[in-house]
Amino acid sequence: MKTVGIDAKGMHYTPLNQKIRAAVADGAEEIILDNVLGQRFIGDGLRGNVRIIINGVPGGDLGMFMSGPTCIIHGNAEHAPGNTMDSGMLVIHGSAGDAVAHSMRGGKVFVKNNIGYRGGIHMKQYEVDARPILVIGGTAHSFLGEYMAGGLVLVLGIGKEKAMTDRGIGSGIHGGEIVIRGEVDDYLLGVGAKKFEFTEADLERIAPIIKSFCEQFGYDPAEFLDTNYTRIGPASSRPFASKYVWE
C-alpha cells in the first residue's frame, strides 16, 4: 500500500489540502496527517478510495462534498464534519461540534463520544442505496435531526443513563428516521416529530450499522443488539404543508 505522511504543524489549510490532493493524484492509498490543529476543509470534494488518518483536531467542514474516501480522526472534530458529504466515511475517535453531518446525502459519520447542537440537520436521501448515516456513541445536544429529509441518525447513549436529555429532537423533520437507544421522554420531541414502534424488522435493518460502528471503536455489538430503541420520524409526509402552501 502506498502511504504518504504529511506534517501539518502550523500549516494553513490551503497548502495542506493541496498536498492531500497531490498525494491522491499520485496514487496514494493512505495519507497520514500529523499535528493537525484547526485546519478547515480537510478532504473537501475529495474522490476515490483513499484512507486519511488525521492525528489531531481538524477544523470545521471536514469531508465536505467528499465522495469515497475514509477519514479516521484521532481526536475531536469541530463544526459540521460530513457537511453535504456524498459517500465515504468519517470515523471520529472523540466528540464533534455543532451541525455534524449537515445536509449529508450519503456515506457514514461515526462519532465515538458526543456531538453538539443540530446534528444531522438537513440530512437528505435521494436513493435507497445512498442513505446517509450518522451514528453517535454518546449523546447529542438539542435539535438533533432538525429539518431532516432523509437518512438515519442513531444515538447509542453509551455510558449515559438516558441516551438523550436535550430537547427539540427531529424539530421540523419531514423524512428519514432518528433511532435512540432506550426510552425518550415525549417533551424532548421537536415540532413535527413523532415516535413510532421500533420493531424486530427495524433492529434487523440497523444491526449491520451497529456492528460496523462497534467494529470501528472496538465495542462488543451484543449489548446494542439486545436492547430497546425508540424510533422517531415525521408526523406526516408533509407536516408543514399548511404553513407554506395556500390552495
Place this chain on the structure above:
Amino acid sequence: MCGIIGFIDRTKSRMDGSSIKVALSLMNERGSGDGAGYAAYGIYPEYADCYALHVFFDNLTEPKKKVDELLHQWGEIVHQEEIPTTPQPGIKKVHIPWRYFFKPSENLMEGRVASENDVVMHIVMEVNATVKGATIFSSGKNMGVFKASGWPEDVANFYRIEDYKGYIWLAHNRYPTNSPGWWGGAHPFNLLNWSVVHNGEITSYGTNQRYVEEYGYKCTALTDTEVVAYLFDLLGRQHELSHEMVVKALAPPFWDDIDRMPAKEAELNKVIRLTYGSALMNGPFAIVVGTENGIVGFTDRIKLRPLVVGENGSKLYISSEEAAIRTLDPEVKNIYTPRAGEPIIGRFIE
C-alpha cells in the same frame, strides 16, 4: 460570523498576549479584516487604583481639550500618554489611541454623584455622545481594551500586545454583517470593568437599547454588542445581581422549561423573566464577558453560535473553536460544549 476567546487564570498568574494573538489568528476564517481587539486584566498594577481610560482621538487639539476639561471637573489625571503602537502595513491609523490614568476626587463628587463608578460612567457617556472626535472605549481599573480595524495579528502587533501581561484575556475577530467596520465598532466593548466579546447578532437590540437608555446609558458605537456591556453594568453592578442571575435574565429558560422546574426554582425564574423582560436578548449569540471577579461565557437559548470550554488546573478557556483553546494550551483537559444559555463562570480563587 466572528471568532471569540476568553481566558482566565483563577490564581491571577499573568500571561502575556503573544499566545492569544496566535490563537485568535487561527480563526481568521471567522473574520473579514474589518476589526479585531483584545482586553487584558491585570496589566496596569502600578496604577491599579486609577481608572484607565483608553480614548480614540481624531486629533490631539480640540477633542482632547474637551476631554481634559471634563476630567478636571471630576478629578485628577494621575498620568497620561499616547498608547504605544507600531505601524503595520495592514492598519491605517485613523485615530490616535490615548490613555489616561484617572482618579475621581471625593471633594468634587460630593453631593453630585454616589460613587466613583457613577462618575466614570457619566464621563464615558458624555464624551461618547457629545465630544466629536473622541471615543472612550475602555474605562476599567487595572485593565484595558486594545482594538482597531484590521486582522487579529495586525491589531495585536500594532498595539504590541505581547508587552502586556494579564490574568484575564478576551479576544475578538470581527466579521461585521449589519453595522459598519470602524475602530469603535471592533470588540471588546467595555464600560468600567465589564468587557464583552460577541459572535452573532442581538436582534432584540432596539428593546434592550431603550431599556438601558432609561438608566442613563447612551448607545453610540453604531453596533449591537455595546448594549450587552451596559446590560451587565446595569444588572451586575447597579442591581447587584450575581453573574449567574445576569445570564438568567439575558438568556432565560423557555416558559415550558420553567413549568417543569421544582416550585421554588420555577418561581425564581418567573420573577427574573417578568422583571427583566426588556433585558432579554434574542438572536444568535455566543458571548464572553470579562469582569472584576472573573469571566462569564454563555450562548443564546437555542445555541445558534458555537462555544467550546476547556480547563487546565487554575486556567479556564472559552472559545468559538477547540483548536484555538489547544493553541493556547496543548495540555488542556476537559473540553466540552456547554448547553444553550448555560453560564460558564471562572472566578478568582481568594
